[in-house]
Amino acid sequence: MKKIGFIVNPLAGIGGSVALKGSDGEEIVERAFELGAVCKSPERAISALKKLQPLKDKIEIVTCPEEMGENEAKSCGFLPVVIGSSFQRRTQASDTIHFAKEMLARNVEMILFAGGDGTARDIYDAVGTELPVVGIPAGTKMHSGIYATSPEDAGELAFLYLSGKQLKVKELEVMDIDEEAFRRGVVKAKLYGYLKIPDAPNFTQGTKGGGHQADDQFYLKGIAERIVTEMEQDIFYLVGSGTTCRAIMEKMGLENTLLGVDVVLNKKLVMKDVTEHQLLELLEQGKQSKIIVTPIGGQGYIFGRGNQQLSSRVIRKVGIKNVLVIATPSKIQSLPQHRLHVDTGEKEVDSMLKGAVRVISALNEVAVLEIV
């Protein structure tokens, strides 16, 4: 019997329904209920779980008490194994983390969860990339690329994975925005990390509504090969955050920081996970340098999200011409309106960066996008 973890954040999306732009934090939840909000997330979780009904006798569902999964699983006709016992209070983020960790300890093969960006963060905090997960979109904020395109698609993706299809996994971004800032009208999304998602065409962002997705690994390797073969002697390469940048470091066999900036000189790692200050000092040495960055999937920021070290001052020093942008075709296709964004904190640098830009997308391919 295959074991699958099932978590529902029953409060996900509750703020959105009454225009509160998010549901993180107890006060907001209370306020949402006062405004007459209803929980949509259990319903969405059920739509997804229904897709697993054909596997009823072949899988065991491990879930959390009551509305965090038990109720939904039972209403789909499953007899789940329930961890812990009933809550006498509203559920909260720490519950998600607690249960996800518990599921990991019980060796589930994957976790199917319903929520929004906050929930994805909690799952990430609990399990990282230890096991594959499938996200049922149910939140108000959905900046994370990890979510399936619809609850039904999430169910189907989990079904494919559990019915023994040889699916690859890919890592997608866990994003969250600062809700406080968002309520004031400022969108500031932050890159938290990566979750592992079964990779099947059609289901996750970037190929919404169908499609035959090319093998991301193929393109990642191609990008890395191109960058590394074209690397010049005696130039500092400031390699930014993300899995695409990591592929370059891996190609050279170098250690790397997934969510940080590493500095490479003559294909050797010279500084790891640098701060803005360290970068500025380094650039004082007068050597030429280049920045390598990749946009955040589903969103498009190349500066100002997940790589604040590469500040406007650093960019000025390096020079706009020396910014190399890399992204696989599937990531490019996941960007809203195929656009890139910058938020260096300095208007002038932002506007210098704006305009058409070449993005290396494979060994022998380049895409031209616009930074707006």
Next chain:
Amino acid sequence: MNLTQKTKERIDAKRMINDRWRQSKWLEPLVYDLGSPGERGIIAVELEEEIRNVVGDPLDLLPKEILRKTPPHLPEVGQPRLMKHYVRLSQELTCEDNTTMFPLGTCTMKYNPKSHERIAETPRFTELHPRQDEKTVQGILEIMYKFQDYLKAISGFSSVSLQPACGSQGVFTNMRIIRSYQEDKGFGMDKKDEIITTVFSHPSNPATPAMSGYKVITLYPDETGFPSVEKFKAAISERTAGMIIGCPDDTGIYNPNIMEITKAVHDAGGLCILDSANANGYFGWARAKEAGFDMTHWNLHKSFSTPHGGAGPGAGPIAVREDLAKYLPTPKINFDGERYYWDYNLPSSVGVVRPFFGNTGVILRAFAWVTSLGGEGLREVTQTAVLNNNYLRMLLEKIPGVQVAYETKDRLHEIRWNLNQVYAETGVNSFQMIARICDYGVGDTFPSHFPYIVENPITPEPTETYSKEEIEEYAAIVKRVVEECYETPEIVMTAPHNSAMPHVPWETMFDPTQIAPCRTVWLKLQKK
């Protein structure tokens, strides 16, 4: 009766739609699984005694080495059963051209006039062989030569090759010509190694330069639906060997800056290829040459009305400007004032891209089509196709949730639509909706070429073929299916229900363990 407006509309829509369409569906086994051992379609007569006495056993006339040791594994089926078999298969699979409307899209699936089929069927044509002496095939050579003249007039270019067998091969040939041209100019791959294209150009447009060793630069569109001049300028450099784009591409948008763009490519020393597979949007109204291009190709199996079903045969002739003529494939057809002949003496040619001279049957039909229309007729084809498309647009735009992708207002022969809103509200995606549309007796509407830049895409192309009523019927069907997405989504998600081929979950189509490319594999799969 006191009907609400909505009910009235529904009933009207219903009347327009053929609810009862069913595709023939037979539980027809493979021909190998029919019949029984010893069953024969034709029994060869025994040799008469007198003849046998003279020639002996006919098998003795064959050299021993070439005789088979074991009999061939052939089906053993009587004639009536065999006839039934193929009639059933044809009822299930073919005749799309005649039994449904709107088959596919962005493929310019237009009606194939049956009189042209008759012409292509005559033994005077079908009995020809490409290895025949030129003297004995002057008729078809003349037709091919004159067809080249048509293509010259349509494109504005001075030289044509009819050899490529499909659009992609035409694109490939043009790409090879760019390479030869640049090498002759001293710009080998070390100097010029980039080809520019757009993401809405056909996948063959980036694939063929990649095959030819080029790096490919793909431009993504702005909100307008096409890339800005600035994006082209960011892509163009001294490394630019050439550019290939569709104009209009599958969005039906004619890039208004095309002259400026082709000029910028020329200034950088590159050549410009127009992909004319969408010629239905400008036949006789615009020409590749005047838009600043240097070469082009057509899909005769699209714009020129020759059949497109069953994967061919197709034809992808190309036309190029004067100084590129020397690179065209070998052989080239010529006329010395008396006689048509093949010229093989072309030292700069890119070579042979397929055996012989091109798919002559397709060329013959296309020749018949252009001849029957004339220049004015071609202009009218485009006028009607564009009018039909914009009438369809007017009808589809009224359906909530059906949206034209991108802002540009003016569209030519087709439009890429998105059904995102319907998807967001019902969970039914455009691929499922398309399968359901088929249930009403309409061909499979094309979603989009890869990659799916527009989410939940659908790209109907009415061409000049369909009447006002048929276009209205199609729009009514789309409206009905969208309503079904809200009312009975399961029906749409599990469509088609009325086709010979039932709903196939898409993931099985990409699963090599479930695909049987031949009977042996199929038998193995059956055993599992």
